[in-house]
Amino acid sequence: MTTIRRFCCNDLLRFTSVNLDHLTETFNMSFYMTYLARWPDYFHVAEGPGNRIMGYIMGKVEGQGESWHGHVTAVTVSPEYRRQQLAKKLMNLLEDISDKIDKAYFVDLFVRASNTPAIKMYEKLGYVIYRRVLRYYSGEEDGLDMRKALSRDVEKKSIIPLKRPVTPDELEYD
């Protein structure tokens, strides 16, 4: 039961119950607003009956040449609406926009290496572990860079896993 529409500033005042959940980070204002100002098509919210916020996705598109790609910065679903494939819907939307509108080669995301439930979910959605990023999270935990190739990457070159892990300063983008 989902109306998916662009995220707007007022939603920042309405996503409280989603963000109090401790797995969801509340970023500073300039972070959200920079995403809204630069990539409004990559920032969507799902609303349920009674105008309740069910979850949202924020991302961006960046890179050069064959590494022009969509990136998922955050995706979150309120506990009340979990296990209904909402995350999948939101991810599909972002992939669709990366693929059809921005003609990107792939979509990627970072996930904590310990977050098995999330990794499993992304794998189900077609993402593969492209590489491990050592001590990516606050210099402590490793991150996994997961990718899914889009139609433009015909030979699926972008998702061939790297053999060795990289360090955060080797990353091309923030």
Place this chain on the structure above:
Amino acid sequence: MASKFGLAGGIPERRVRPIWDAIDSRQFKNALKQSTALLAKYPNSPYALALKALVLERMGKCDESLSVSLQAKDLLYQNDSTLMDDLTLSTLQIVFQRLDRLDLATSCYEYACGKYPNNMDHMMGLFNCYVREYSFVKQQQTAIKMYKHAGEERFLLWAVCSIQLQVLCGNGGEKLLLLAEGLLKKHVASHSLHEPEALIVYISILEQQSKYGDALEILSGTLGSLLVIEVDKLRMQGRLLARQGDYTAAAQIYKKILELSPDDWECFLHYLGCLLEDDSSWCNAASSDPIHPQKSVDCKFSHLTDEVFNSRISDASTSVKKLQADTSVNLIRCPYLANLEIERRKLLYGKNNDDELLEAVLEYFLSFGHLACFTSDVEDFLLVLSLDKKTKLLERLKSSSTSHSTESIKELGRFITLKKIQELIGNTYKLLVDELERSAVQMSEMYCKSLPLSKDLDPQESIHGEELLSMASNVLVQLFWRTSNYGYFMEAIMVLEFGLTVRRHAWQYKVLLVHLYSHLGALPLAYEWYKALDVKNILMETVSHHILPQMLVSSLWVESNNLLRDYLRFMDDHLRESADLTFLAYRHRNYSKVIEFVQFKERLQRSSQYLVARVESSILQLKQNADNIEEEESVLENLKCGVHFLELSNEIGSKSVTFNEDWQSRPWWTPTPDKNYLLGPFAGISYCPKENLVLSSVLDFMKEREANILGVVERKSLLPRLIYLSIQTVSACVKENFEVNGSICDPKVSSELKYLLDRYAKMLGFSLRDAVEVVSGVSSGLNSSEAFGADMVGWLNFAVFLNAWNLSSHEVVLPDVNGCRPSTWQVVNTLLKKCILEVRSMESLVCYPQLDLSVLVQLVTEPLAWHTLVMQSCVRSSLPSGKKKKRSGSADHSTSPLSHDIRGSVQSTSGVVEEVAKWLGHHIKKSEDEKLDAIFSSLEANDRGDGPGQVFRLLGTLISSLNEAELGDRISQAMKSWSPVDVARKFVAGQRAGLSAFLRICESKIKSLQALKQQMAQV
């Protein structure tokens, strides 16, 4: 002119780079050294000066920075041959912005643009300056210039946005939109449009002028293809058609959207609305608050004939059936919930009685009753059912769920749903006490029984059935309200603490505990749990209401200060940086976001919480420093002697505020900070005030709250000025009194004080004269303190300032009491003593709730503190100043009537504080064991096996017999660590910490009063 040939502001890049690097790595000393050296080499370079100014600002040397940057600006203006390059200008701009002097940055760019009228970089910089200043008209003019010069679509859109902002956020008339439309039309004719966002703005300009037909035409033309996401375009078309009144076409469009995304609930509502020619959703959208959407029960379709209505409804049913068939593989909720909406409309139209709707809910329950969102899905539909019908529904749901037991997670889900529906319906007041008890026991039992289902979950994920403990604790609080048996309340706490032992991340439990502990006077503990919520950034705006109001009337000054500081910093930072982000949206051509950002900034700027926090943080400072008049005076100096807040108070009538708080997560018994049902007797009503909140129009509720808050702020913002004037007038009068030839009492101060007192009295609901009578009536014992109503603190403040004023004016004539006329000093003494000791002696302070403690804290930290300042000022002025000897001609201070009054008042006030301190000490010393015993005996079983403690004891039994294999290691370990004694200890310690903080405040006051006594002895 720009930094070509490796030049930066006319200086070789290699010389400048290290300075920037040093700034970026925050090595400011190094940067300063280098920039001073650079300046020696290029003494006439505005860029070198600007760099130095930047470094100075970053080092916190704002005055120096301003003077250096002004030099740079002067050089820029004077010297025609100097480089007016972008780098210099933008560096200066950064400095001026950081120094809060946007005007200076703007004038630099204005000058540059005047000098080089065709330089696009400068114009862009100037536009940016106007964006920062929110000068929409000048933005528009600059953008038009750029458009004329470069002919680019984006600059035209910048101008159009600036026009739209004048209409939406400034004072521009709607006619301006016609101008924007004309500009766009002309551009489209010659150049077409190339950005989807440009089209969105174009459409919105037309829509704002109700030119729906024109907008639709554009959308269906070639420009329409700019919108790549098909559904977005269709939504726009549907809305425009509906607003135009072409419901048939609109319904078709919405039907199309439903085919593309059959789970789009909002779209279905629009579809049905259009079929039934009901435009209320469009009309309501304009008037309602986007943060707290109004739940509209009513629909509009009275004009439809029976026949038309029937046929439209049957169309809707057919579409819904088709949607159900199309999506049968992948069961989604929308096409099924749609049936409920259809039945609801029929009911409201008078077609059906509510049985059909009831059946539809039942059917929906069979498919989706196990989902956590079931209750919120159907919430709006239950609003139209009578209480009897709701009760009947609950019965039917119950009986249907027993016949429907499949897998255990679903079974649990349905159980939770039933309990949630019961909570929502709010008919629990009809249940007997033991039925309610049983319900709480059942929920907790179910929670424990279901724990094995969560055995393999990640510790960070919510546990199956987590809501059950919140609901159980809600029931227990209701039992407490009903029976006044404190054991239930303690049990509610234990249940939640237990839940947090099992999973420490459950934020709903933490929120409830914040309120429960606050209510019991264990505010330090409430604050601990609040901190555990990790509230930061924008959540401070939406979540702070859980703790802030209690903190502001408490003795926890340090913690309150932290809360206020963090919150104000967040808001101020955002308000400062918002314009830069708006410009970012301009640059990236996301024009619709430009409008949104400016409106959002205005919304936050008008936040009621922000307004309150600003006033309260100043008052808190005044409270904290009131024991030392010199420190208080420096606080007042920083507050510009209270003038700023006085202005705020004067302007309050023209203000409207916004409410951004998330009320949803508050417990049922305190749906807003100004309401607490537990303070009143059990009302025998539904305990679902949240539902009441929905029905009694959200807008009315907001209006009432707005009036309350503005009233409080209006009065509170007078305080700093009143305090300042009191200190001044008292000091002048004492000098006048004691020095034979000194007549320095400033009549202006006294008359301003009178004027403010007059206003203050009016805010209390009286004329100055009548207010004087009220205070003297209570002080003489003619009336009880009940005459003050709920606002004892406000009245005592009034009495304190009245006394200060009377010292200079002698205008107050109090009525005789037993043949003698009391002085205003005596009135204040008596009132402070009477009220403080009266509140202190209330039994509720030692038992529960402890809310009167906050009144006591306020009386001591506000009126009593302000009065102490008045006395300090008196004594200071009556002391021989410095090393000067007593002038031979001066009067003998010690015997003057004024001295007598002051002495008496110091004596009386310190006596009152000592009494409070003694009482606090007594309670703090009480043994922990005694308190623990009281808590646990309230949870013990009685002979009949009923009463509080049943859930608590159940949890104990379950832990003692837990099956580790079933629960898994993590949950078993967590459950084993459950220690009710620790919880009780923490609670007792929390209460004690609150009292101790108050005791420290009292002790400091006693010290300060003793020092006054000693000083008096020297006079």
